[in-house]
Amino acid sequence: MTTEQLGTSESTTATATYVYAVSRPLDPAALSGLAGLAEGFPVRTLPLGPLTAVVQHVPAAEFTQDAWQQRLSDRAELERCARAHHEVVTAAAACGPTVPLALATLYRGDERAQQALGADRDRFATALARIEGHAEWGVKVSLPAAAPEPPRTRSPGSGGGPSGGAGRAYLERKRGLHQARERHHDRALQTAEDIDAALSRLATATRRLRPHTQEMTGERHRLQVLNAAYLVTTVRENELLDAVETLRHRTGAEVEVSGPWVPYSFVGEV
Structure with missing residues:
Protein backbone atom coordinates (compact mmCIF):
# COMPACT_ATOMS: atom_id res chain seq x y z
CA MET A 1 0.00 0.00 0.00
CA GLU A 132 -7.85 -10.58 17.51
CA GLY A 133 -7.95 -11.08 21.27
CA HIS A 134 -4.33 -9.92 21.59
CA ALA A 135 -2.47 -6.85 22.77
CA GLU A 136 1.11 -5.72 22.43
CA TRP A 137 3.35 -5.48 25.50
CA GLY A 138 6.74 -3.80 25.50
CA VAL A 139 9.61 -4.97 27.69
CA LYS A 140 12.94 -3.22 28.22
CA VAL A 141 15.72 -4.76 30.30
CA SER A 142 18.63 -2.74 31.73
CA LEU A 143 21.67 -3.69 33.81
CA PRO A 144 24.63 -1.79 35.26
CA ALA A 145 26.84 -0.66 32.39
CA ALA A 146 30.06 -1.92 33.96
CA ALA A 147 31.18 -4.61 36.37
CA PRO A 148 32.23 -3.38 39.84
CA GLU A 149 35.99 -2.93 40.07
CA PRO A 150 37.78 -5.44 42.26
CA PRO A 151 39.55 -4.02 45.32
CA ARG A 152 43.14 -2.97 44.82
CA THR A 153 45.65 -5.43 46.24
CA ARG A 154 49.36 -5.01 46.79
CA SER A 155 51.37 -7.59 44.94
CA PRO A 156 54.15 -9.33 46.88
CA GLY A 157 57.24 -7.22 46.92
CA SER A 158 55.56 -4.24 45.27
CA GLY A 159 56.33 -1.90 48.15
CA GLY A 160 59.85 -0.57 47.74
CA GLY A 161 60.70 -3.26 45.19
CA PRO A 162 61.97 -2.76 41.68
CA SER A 163 59.80 -0.77 39.30
CA GLY A 164 59.31 -3.87 37.11
CA GLY A 165 57.15 -5.45 39.82
CA ALA A 166 54.86 -2.44 39.94
CA GLY A 167 54.60 -2.49 36.15
CA ARG A 168 53.63 -6.15 36.10
CA ALA A 169 51.02 -5.52 38.80
CA TYR A 170 49.57 -2.66 36.74
CA LEU A 171 49.34 -4.82 33.61
CA GLU A 172 47.78 -7.69 35.55
CA ARG A 173 45.21 -5.32 37.03
CA LYS A 174 44.36 -3.92 33.58
CA ARG A 175 44.04 -7.46 32.21
CA GLY A 176 41.82 -8.42 35.12
CA LEU A 177 39.57 -5.40 34.56
CA HIS A 178 39.27 -6.22 30.86
CA GLN A 179 38.33 -9.83 31.62
CA ALA A 180 35.82 -8.69 34.25
CA ARG A 181 34.18 -6.36 31.72
CA GLU A 182 33.95 -9.18 29.18
CA ARG A 183 32.40 -11.54 31.75
CA HIS A 184 29.95 -8.82 32.81
CA HIS A 185 28.98 -8.15 29.20
CA ASP A 186 28.46 -11.86 28.52
CA ARG A 187 26.31 -12.25 31.64
CA ALA A 188 24.24 -9.23 30.63
CA LEU A 189 23.57 -10.66 27.17
CA GLN A 190 22.70 -14.05 28.66
CA THR A 191 20.29 -12.39 31.09
CA ALA A 192 18.57 -10.68 28.15
CA GLU A 193 18.27 -13.99 26.31
CA ASP A 194 16.90 -15.77 29.40
CA ILE A 195 14.26 -13.09 29.99
CA ASP A 196 13.26 -13.03 26.33
CA ALA A 197 12.96 -16.82 26.24
CA ALA A 198 10.78 -16.88 29.37
CA LEU A 199 8.42 -14.18 28.07
CA SER A 200 8.32 -15.60 24.55
CA ARG A 201 6.81 -18.79 25.95
CA LEU A 202 3.77 -16.71 27.00
CA ALA A 203 3.44 -14.86 23.69
CA THR A 204 1.88 -15.70 20.35
CA ALA A 205 4.61 -13.74 18.59
CA THR A 206 7.64 -11.67 19.55
CA ARG A 207 9.71 -8.96 17.96
CA ARG A 208 13.19 -7.89 19.04
CA LEU A 209 13.81 -4.18 18.61
CA ARG A 210 17.08 -2.30 18.68
CA PRO A 211 18.02 -1.50 22.31
CA HIS A 212 18.23 2.19 23.14
CA THR A 213 21.72 3.58 23.52
CA GLN A 214 22.88 5.33 26.67
CA GLU A 215 22.68 8.62 24.74
CA MET A 216 18.98 7.95 24.07
CA THR A 217 18.11 6.84 27.60
CA GLY A 218 20.29 9.43 29.33
CA GLU A 219 21.43 6.76 31.81
CA ARG A 220 25.22 6.66 31.68
CA HIS A 221 25.54 3.96 34.32
CA ARG A 222 22.93 1.56 32.95
CA LEU A 223 22.92 -0.37 29.69
CA GLN A 224 19.75 -1.51 27.93
CA VAL A 225 20.27 -5.11 26.82
CA LEU A 226 16.77 -5.99 25.64
CA ASN A 227 14.04 -4.02 23.88
CA ALA A 228 11.26 -6.33 22.72
CA ALA A 229 7.57 -6.46 21.91
CA TYR A 230 5.31 -9.41 22.71
CA LEU A 231 1.93 -10.22 21.20
CA VAL A 232 -0.03 -11.69 24.11
CA THR A 233 -3.60 -12.93 24.38
CA THR A 234 -5.70 -11.06 26.91
CA VAL A 235 -6.14 -14.23 28.97
CA ARG A 236 -2.36 -14.47 29.52
CA GLU A 237 -1.66 -10.86 30.42
CA ASN A 238 -1.54 -11.55 34.17
CA GLU A 239 0.84 -14.45 33.55
CA LEU A 240 3.13 -12.07 31.67
CA LEU A 241 3.11 -9.51 34.48
CA ASP A 242 3.76 -12.20 37.09
CA ALA A 243 6.64 -13.56 35.01
CA VAL A 244 8.18 -10.09 34.74
CA GLU A 245 8.07 -9.69 38.53
CA THR A 246 9.67 -13.10 39.04
CA LEU A 247 12.41 -12.31 36.51
CA ARG A 248 13.19 -9.02 38.24
CA HIS A 249 13.87 -10.81 41.51
CA ARG A 250 15.70 -13.75 39.94
CA THR A 251 18.05 -11.79 37.68
CA GLY A 252 18.43 -8.49 39.54
CA ALA A 253 17.83 -6.68 36.25
CA GLU A 254 15.68 -3.62 35.82
CA VAL A 255 12.72 -4.89 33.76
CA GLU A 256 10.36 -2.20 32.46
CA VAL A 257 7.02 -3.40 31.07
CA SER A 258 4.44 -1.29 29.24
CA GLY A 259 1.05 -2.07 27.75
CA PRO A 260 -1.40 -3.18 26.73
CA TRP A 261 -1.02 -1.43 23.38
CA VAL A 262 -2.60 -1.72 19.97
CA PRO A 263 -0.36 -4.31 18.21
CA TYR A 264 1.56 -1.83 16.05
CA SER A 265 4.60 -4.12 15.89
CA PHE A 266 2.72 -7.16 14.56
CA VAL A 267 0.15 -6.00 12.00
CA GLY A 268 2.63 -6.10 9.13
CA GLU A 269 3.75 -9.68 9.74
CA VAL A 270 1.23 -11.48 7.53
Missing part, protein backbone atom coordinates in the same frame (compact mmCIF):
# COMPACT_ATOMS: atom_id res chain seq x y z
CA THR A 2 1.33 3.46 -0.88
CA THR A 3 0.47 6.89 0.39
CA GLU A 4 -0.34 9.55 -2.19
CA GLN A 5 1.74 12.68 -1.87
CA LEU A 6 -0.22 15.90 -2.31
CA GLY A 7 1.38 18.62 -4.38
CA THR A 8 1.98 22.21 -3.33
CA SER A 9 -0.62 23.44 -5.83
CA GLU A 10 -3.59 22.02 -3.90
CA SER A 11 -6.32 24.65 -3.51
CA THR A 12 -7.11 26.05 -0.10
CA THR A 13 -10.63 24.57 -0.23
CA ALA A 14 -9.72 21.06 -1.42
CA THR A 15 -9.68 18.20 1.04
CA ALA A 16 -7.78 14.93 1.19
CA THR A 17 -8.66 11.72 3.02
CA TYR A 18 -6.42 10.85 5.95
CA VAL A 19 -6.57 7.19 7.01
CA TYR A 20 -5.86 6.16 10.60
CA ALA A 21 -6.64 2.47 10.64
CA VAL A 22 -8.52 -0.46 9.14
CA SER A 23 -10.85 -2.61 11.23
CA ARG A 24 -13.98 -4.64 11.02
CA PRO A 25 -17.27 -2.71 10.97
CA LEU A 26 -17.59 -0.59 14.10
CA ASP A 27 -20.11 1.78 15.60
CA PRO A 28 -19.34 5.29 14.27
CA ALA A 29 -20.43 6.64 17.66
CA ALA A 30 -17.17 5.26 19.10
CA LEU A 31 -15.33 7.92 17.09
CA SER A 32 -17.51 10.87 18.02
CA GLY A 33 -15.75 13.71 19.78
CA LEU A 34 -12.29 12.81 18.50
CA ALA A 35 -10.42 15.83 17.18
CA GLY A 36 -8.01 13.89 14.99
CA LEU A 37 -5.60 15.96 12.92
CA ALA A 38 -7.93 18.56 11.45
CA GLU A 39 -10.36 20.86 13.22
CA GLY A 40 -13.83 21.07 11.74
CA PHE A 41 -13.79 17.63 10.12
CA PRO A 42 -15.21 14.62 11.99
CA VAL A 43 -13.34 11.36 12.36
CA ARG A 44 -15.57 8.82 10.63
CA THR A 45 -15.79 5.40 9.02
CA LEU A 46 -15.38 4.53 5.35
CA PRO A 47 -16.67 1.15 4.10
CA LEU A 48 -14.21 -1.26 2.47
CA GLY A 49 -16.51 -4.14 1.65
CA PRO A 50 -16.50 -6.37 4.74
CA LEU A 51 -13.97 -4.09 6.44
CA THR A 52 -13.95 -0.46 7.56
CA ALA A 53 -11.40 2.33 7.32
CA VAL A 54 -11.22 4.99 10.01
CA VAL A 55 -10.67 8.28 8.18
CA GLN A 56 -10.96 12.04 8.32
CA HIS A 57 -11.09 14.80 5.73
CA VAL A 58 -8.15 17.18 6.08
CA PRO A 59 -7.33 20.43 4.22
CA ALA A 60 -5.20 19.28 1.28
CA ALA A 61 -3.12 22.46 1.27
CA GLU A 62 -2.03 21.81 4.88
CA PHE A 63 -1.04 18.19 4.28
CA THR A 64 1.24 18.39 1.26
CA GLN A 65 4.62 16.68 1.19
CA ASP A 66 6.33 19.98 2.04
CA ALA A 67 3.95 20.54 4.95
CA TRP A 68 4.71 17.09 6.33
CA GLN A 69 8.45 17.67 6.04
CA GLN A 70 8.02 20.78 8.17
CA ARG A 71 6.05 18.81 10.75
CA LEU A 72 8.72 16.10 10.87
CA SER A 73 11.38 18.72 11.60
CA ASP A 74 9.32 20.27 14.42
CA ARG A 75 9.46 17.94 17.39
CA ALA A 76 6.50 19.48 19.21
CA GLU A 77 4.30 19.42 16.11
CA LEU A 78 5.33 15.86 15.25
CA GLU A 79 4.48 14.74 18.79
CA ARG A 80 1.08 16.45 18.56
CA CYS A 81 0.30 14.64 15.29
CA ALA A 82 1.49 11.30 16.63
CA ARG A 83 -0.66 11.67 19.76
CA ALA A 84 -3.74 12.61 17.75
CA HIS A 85 -3.18 9.69 15.39
CA HIS A 86 -2.72 7.27 18.30
CA GLU A 87 -5.82 8.56 20.08
CA VAL A 88 -8.00 7.73 17.07
CA VAL A 89 -6.40 4.31 16.59
CA THR A 90 -6.90 3.50 20.27
CA ALA A 91 -10.58 4.48 20.11
CA ALA A 92 -11.11 2.20 17.11
CA ALA A 93 -9.19 -0.65 18.76
CA ALA A 94 -11.49 -0.46 21.80
CA CYS A 95 -14.23 -1.77 19.51
CA GLY A 96 -12.28 -4.75 18.15
CA PRO A 97 -9.08 -5.77 16.34
CA THR A 98 -7.61 -2.84 14.46
CA VAL A 99 -4.72 -2.46 12.01
CA PRO A 100 -3.13 0.97 12.58
CA LEU A 101 -1.71 2.67 9.50
CA ALA A 102 1.41 4.78 9.42
CA LEU A 103 1.37 8.44 10.29
CA ALA A 104 0.65 10.58 7.19
CA THR A 105 -1.33 7.97 5.21
CA LEU A 106 -3.18 10.23 2.78
CA TYR A 107 -5.28 9.88 -0.38
CA ARG A 108 -6.80 12.44 -2.70
CA GLY A 109 -10.31 11.49 -1.69
CA ASP A 110 -12.56 8.76 -0.30
CA GLU A 111 -12.81 6.95 -3.63
CA ARG A 112 -9.03 6.73 -4.04
CA ALA A 113 -8.69 5.57 -0.43
CA GLN A 114 -11.27 2.83 -1.01
CA GLN A 115 -9.50 1.68 -4.16
CA ALA A 116 -6.04 1.57 -2.60
CA LEU A 117 -7.08 0.05 0.71
CA GLY A 118 -9.49 -2.37 -0.97
CA ALA A 119 -6.62 -3.79 -3.00
CA ASP A 120 -5.03 -4.84 0.31
CA ARG A 121 -8.26 -6.16 1.81
CA ASP A 122 -7.03 -9.77 2.12
CA ARG A 123 -3.87 -8.69 3.90
CA PHE A 124 -5.87 -6.57 6.32
CA ALA A 125 -8.29 -9.43 6.98
CA THR A 126 -5.38 -11.78 7.75
CA ALA A 127 -3.79 -9.26 10.11
CA LEU A 128 -7.09 -8.66 11.92
CA ALA A 129 -7.60 -12.39 12.43
CA ARG A 130 -4.06 -12.71 13.74
CA ILE A 131 -4.28 -9.96 16.37
Whole structure:
Protein backbone atom coordinates (compact mmCIF):
# COMPACT_ATOMS: atom_id res chain seq x y z
CA MET A 1 0.00 0.00 0.00
CA THR A 2 1.33 3.46 -0.88
CA THR A 3 0.47 6.89 0.39
CA GLU A 4 -0.34 9.55 -2.19
CA GLN A 5 1.74 12.68 -1.87
CA LEU A 6 -0.22 15.90 -2.31
CA GLY A 7 1.38 18.62 -4.38
CA THR A 8 1.98 22.21 -3.33
CA SER A 9 -0.62 23.44 -5.83
CA GLU A 10 -3.59 22.02 -3.90
CA SER A 11 -6.32 24.65 -3.51
CA THR A 12 -7.11 26.05 -0.10
CA THR A 13 -10.63 24.57 -0.23
CA ALA A 14 -9.72 21.06 -1.42
CA THR A 15 -9.68 18.20 1.04
CA ALA A 16 -7.78 14.93 1.19
CA THR A 17 -8.66 11.72 3.02
CA TYR A 18 -6.42 10.85 5.95
CA VAL A 19 -6.57 7.19 7.01
CA TYR A 20 -5.86 6.16 10.60
CA ALA A 21 -6.64 2.47 10.64
CA VAL A 22 -8.52 -0.46 9.14
CA SER A 23 -10.85 -2.61 11.23
CA ARG A 24 -13.98 -4.64 11.02
CA PRO A 25 -17.27 -2.71 10.97
CA LEU A 26 -17.59 -0.59 14.10
CA ASP A 27 -20.11 1.78 15.60
CA PRO A 28 -19.34 5.29 14.27
CA ALA A 29 -20.43 6.64 17.66
CA ALA A 30 -17.17 5.26 19.10
CA LEU A 31 -15.33 7.92 17.09
CA SER A 32 -17.51 10.87 18.02
CA GLY A 33 -15.75 13.71 19.78
CA LEU A 34 -12.29 12.81 18.50
CA ALA A 35 -10.42 15.83 17.18
CA GLY A 36 -8.01 13.89 14.99
CA LEU A 37 -5.60 15.96 12.92
CA ALA A 38 -7.93 18.56 11.45
CA GLU A 39 -10.36 20.86 13.22
CA GLY A 40 -13.83 21.07 11.74
CA PHE A 41 -13.79 17.63 10.12
CA PRO A 42 -15.21 14.62 11.99
CA VAL A 43 -13.34 11.36 12.36
CA ARG A 44 -15.57 8.82 10.63
CA THR A 45 -15.79 5.40 9.02
CA LEU A 46 -15.38 4.53 5.35
CA PRO A 47 -16.67 1.15 4.10
CA LEU A 48 -14.21 -1.26 2.47
CA GLY A 49 -16.51 -4.14 1.65
CA PRO A 50 -16.50 -6.37 4.74
CA LEU A 51 -13.97 -4.09 6.44
CA THR A 52 -13.95 -0.46 7.56
CA ALA A 53 -11.40 2.33 7.32
CA VAL A 54 -11.22 4.99 10.01
CA VAL A 55 -10.67 8.28 8.18
CA GLN A 56 -10.96 12.04 8.32
CA HIS A 57 -11.09 14.80 5.73
CA VAL A 58 -8.15 17.18 6.08
CA PRO A 59 -7.33 20.43 4.22
CA ALA A 60 -5.20 19.28 1.28
CA ALA A 61 -3.12 22.46 1.27
CA GLU A 62 -2.03 21.81 4.88
CA PHE A 63 -1.04 18.19 4.28
CA THR A 64 1.24 18.39 1.26
CA GLN A 65 4.62 16.68 1.19
CA ASP A 66 6.33 19.98 2.04
CA ALA A 67 3.95 20.54 4.95
CA TRP A 68 4.71 17.09 6.33
CA GLN A 69 8.45 17.67 6.04
CA GLN A 70 8.02 20.78 8.17
CA ARG A 71 6.05 18.81 10.75
CA LEU A 72 8.72 16.10 10.87
CA SER A 73 11.38 18.72 11.60
CA ASP A 74 9.32 20.27 14.42
CA ARG A 75 9.46 17.94 17.39
CA ALA A 76 6.50 19.48 19.21
CA GLU A 77 4.30 19.42 16.11
CA LEU A 78 5.33 15.86 15.25
CA GLU A 79 4.48 14.74 18.79
CA ARG A 80 1.08 16.45 18.56
CA CYS A 81 0.30 14.64 15.29
CA ALA A 82 1.49 11.30 16.63
CA ARG A 83 -0.66 11.67 19.76
CA ALA A 84 -3.74 12.61 17.75
CA HIS A 85 -3.18 9.69 15.39
CA HIS A 86 -2.72 7.27 18.30
CA GLU A 87 -5.82 8.56 20.08
CA VAL A 88 -8.00 7.73 17.07
CA VAL A 89 -6.40 4.31 16.59
CA THR A 90 -6.90 3.50 20.27
CA ALA A 91 -10.58 4.48 20.11
CA ALA A 92 -11.11 2.20 17.11
CA ALA A 93 -9.19 -0.65 18.76
CA ALA A 94 -11.49 -0.46 21.80
CA CYS A 95 -14.23 -1.77 19.51
CA GLY A 96 -12.28 -4.75 18.15
CA PRO A 97 -9.08 -5.77 16.34
CA THR A 98 -7.61 -2.84 14.46
CA VAL A 99 -4.72 -2.46 12.01
CA PRO A 100 -3.13 0.97 12.58
CA LEU A 101 -1.71 2.67 9.50
CA ALA A 102 1.41 4.78 9.42
CA LEU A 103 1.37 8.44 10.29
CA ALA A 104 0.65 10.58 7.19
CA THR A 105 -1.33 7.97 5.21
CA LEU A 106 -3.18 10.23 2.78
CA TYR A 107 -5.28 9.88 -0.38
CA ARG A 108 -6.80 12.44 -2.70
CA GLY A 109 -10.31 11.49 -1.69
CA ASP A 110 -12.56 8.76 -0.30
CA GLU A 111 -12.81 6.95 -3.63
CA ARG A 112 -9.03 6.73 -4.04
CA ALA A 113 -8.69 5.57 -0.43
CA GLN A 114 -11.27 2.83 -1.01
CA GLN A 115 -9.50 1.68 -4.16
CA ALA A 116 -6.04 1.57 -2.60
CA LEU A 117 -7.08 0.05 0.71
CA GLY A 118 -9.49 -2.37 -0.97
CA ALA A 119 -6.62 -3.79 -3.00
CA ASP A 120 -5.03 -4.84 0.31
CA ARG A 121 -8.26 -6.16 1.81
CA ASP A 122 -7.03 -9.77 2.12
CA ARG A 123 -3.87 -8.69 3.90
CA PHE A 124 -5.87 -6.57 6.32
CA ALA A 125 -8.29 -9.43 6.98
CA THR A 126 -5.38 -11.78 7.75
CA ALA A 127 -3.79 -9.26 10.11
CA LEU A 128 -7.09 -8.66 11.92
CA ALA A 129 -7.60 -12.39 12.43
CA ARG A 130 -4.06 -12.71 13.74
CA ILE A 131 -4.28 -9.96 16.37
CA GLU A 132 -7.85 -10.58 17.51
CA GLY A 133 -7.95 -11.08 21.27
CA HIS A 134 -4.33 -9.92 21.59
CA ALA A 135 -2.47 -6.85 22.77
CA GLU A 136 1.11 -5.72 22.43
CA TRP A 137 3.35 -5.48 25.50
CA GLY A 138 6.74 -3.80 25.50
CA VAL A 139 9.61 -4.97 27.69
CA LYS A 140 12.94 -3.22 28.22
CA VAL A 141 15.72 -4.76 30.30
CA SER A 142 18.63 -2.74 31.73
CA LEU A 143 21.67 -3.69 33.81
CA PRO A 144 24.63 -1.79 35.26
CA ALA A 145 26.84 -0.66 32.39
CA ALA A 146 30.06 -1.92 33.96
CA ALA A 147 31.18 -4.61 36.37
CA PRO A 148 32.23 -3.38 39.84
CA GLU A 149 35.99 -2.93 40.07
CA PRO A 150 37.78 -5.44 42.26
CA PRO A 151 39.55 -4.02 45.32
CA ARG A 152 43.14 -2.97 44.82
CA THR A 153 45.65 -5.43 46.24
CA ARG A 154 49.36 -5.01 46.79
CA SER A 155 51.37 -7.59 44.94
CA PRO A 156 54.15 -9.33 46.88
CA GLY A 157 57.24 -7.22 46.92
CA SER A 158 55.56 -4.24 45.27
CA GLY A 159 56.33 -1.90 48.15
CA GLY A 160 59.85 -0.57 47.74
CA GLY A 161 60.70 -3.26 45.19
CA PRO A 162 61.97 -2.76 41.68
CA SER A 163 59.80 -0.77 39.30
CA GLY A 164 59.31 -3.87 37.11
CA GLY A 165 57.15 -5.45 39.82
CA ALA A 166 54.86 -2.44 39.94
CA GLY A 167 54.60 -2.49 36.15
CA ARG A 168 53.63 -6.15 36.10
CA ALA A 169 51.02 -5.52 38.80
CA TYR A 170 49.57 -2.66 36.74
CA LEU A 171 49.34 -4.82 33.61
CA GLU A 172 47.78 -7.69 35.55
CA ARG A 173 45.21 -5.32 37.03
CA LYS A 174 44.36 -3.92 33.58
CA ARG A 175 44.04 -7.46 32.21
CA GLY A 176 41.82 -8.42 35.12
CA LEU A 177 39.57 -5.40 34.56
CA HIS A 178 39.27 -6.22 30.86
CA GLN A 179 38.33 -9.83 31.62
CA ALA A 180 35.82 -8.69 34.25
CA ARG A 181 34.18 -6.36 31.72
CA GLU A 182 33.95 -9.18 29.18
CA ARG A 183 32.40 -11.54 31.75
CA HIS A 184 29.95 -8.82 32.81
CA HIS A 185 28.98 -8.15 29.20
CA ASP A 186 28.46 -11.86 28.52
CA ARG A 187 26.31 -12.25 31.64
CA ALA A 188 24.24 -9.23 30.63
CA LEU A 189 23.57 -10.66 27.17
CA GLN A 190 22.70 -14.05 28.66
CA THR A 191 20.29 -12.39 31.09
CA ALA A 192 18.57 -10.68 28.15
CA GLU A 193 18.27 -13.99 26.31
CA ASP A 194 16.90 -15.77 29.40
CA ILE A 195 14.26 -13.09 29.99
CA ASP A 196 13.26 -13.03 26.33
CA ALA A 197 12.96 -16.82 26.24
CA ALA A 198 10.78 -16.88 29.37
CA LEU A 199 8.42 -14.18 28.07
CA SER A 200 8.32 -15.60 24.55
CA ARG A 201 6.81 -18.79 25.95
CA LEU A 202 3.77 -16.71 27.00
CA ALA A 203 3.44 -14.86 23.69
CA THR A 204 1.88 -15.70 20.35
CA ALA A 205 4.61 -13.74 18.59
CA THR A 206 7.64 -11.67 19.55
CA ARG A 207 9.71 -8.96 17.96
CA ARG A 208 13.19 -7.89 19.04
CA LEU A 209 13.81 -4.18 18.61
CA ARG A 210 17.08 -2.30 18.68
CA PRO A 211 18.02 -1.50 22.31
CA HIS A 212 18.23 2.19 23.14
CA THR A 213 21.72 3.58 23.52
CA GLN A 214 22.88 5.33 26.67
CA GLU A 215 22.68 8.62 24.74
CA MET A 216 18.98 7.95 24.07
CA THR A 217 18.11 6.84 27.60
CA GLY A 218 20.29 9.43 29.33
CA GLU A 219 21.43 6.76 31.81
CA ARG A 220 25.22 6.66 31.68
CA HIS A 221 25.54 3.96 34.32
CA ARG A 222 22.93 1.56 32.95
CA LEU A 223 22.92 -0.37 29.69
CA GLN A 224 19.75 -1.51 27.93
CA VAL A 225 20.27 -5.11 26.82
CA LEU A 226 16.77 -5.99 25.64
CA ASN A 227 14.04 -4.02 23.88
CA ALA A 228 11.26 -6.33 22.72
CA ALA A 229 7.57 -6.46 21.91
CA TYR A 230 5.31 -9.41 22.71
CA LEU A 231 1.93 -10.22 21.20
CA VAL A 232 -0.03 -11.69 24.11
CA THR A 233 -3.60 -12.93 24.38
CA THR A 234 -5.70 -11.06 26.91
CA VAL A 235 -6.14 -14.23 28.97
CA ARG A 236 -2.36 -14.47 29.52
CA GLU A 237 -1.66 -10.86 30.42
CA ASN A 238 -1.54 -11.55 34.17
CA GLU A 239 0.84 -14.45 33.55
CA LEU A 240 3.13 -12.07 31.67
CA LEU A 241 3.11 -9.51 34.48
CA ASP A 242 3.76 -12.20 37.09
CA ALA A 243 6.64 -13.56 35.01
CA VAL A 244 8.18 -10.09 34.74
CA GLU A 245 8.07 -9.69 38.53
CA THR A 246 9.67 -13.10 39.04
CA LEU A 247 12.41 -12.31 36.51
CA ARG A 248 13.19 -9.02 38.24
CA HIS A 249 13.87 -10.81 41.51
CA ARG A 250 15.70 -13.75 39.94
CA THR A 251 18.05 -11.79 37.68
CA GLY A 252 18.43 -8.49 39.54
CA ALA A 253 17.83 -6.68 36.25
CA GLU A 254 15.68 -3.62 35.82
CA VAL A 255 12.72 -4.89 33.76
CA GLU A 256 10.36 -2.20 32.46
CA VAL A 257 7.02 -3.40 31.07
CA SER A 258 4.44 -1.29 29.24
CA GLY A 259 1.05 -2.07 27.75
CA PRO A 260 -1.40 -3.18 26.73
CA TRP A 261 -1.02 -1.43 23.38
CA VAL A 262 -2.60 -1.72 19.97
CA PRO A 263 -0.36 -4.31 18.21
CA TYR A 264 1.56 -1.83 16.05
CA SER A 265 4.60 -4.12 15.89
CA PHE A 266 2.72 -7.16 14.56
CA VAL A 267 0.15 -6.00 12.00
CA GLY A 268 2.63 -6.10 9.13
CA GLU A 269 3.75 -9.68 9.74
CA VAL A 270 1.23 -11.48 7.53
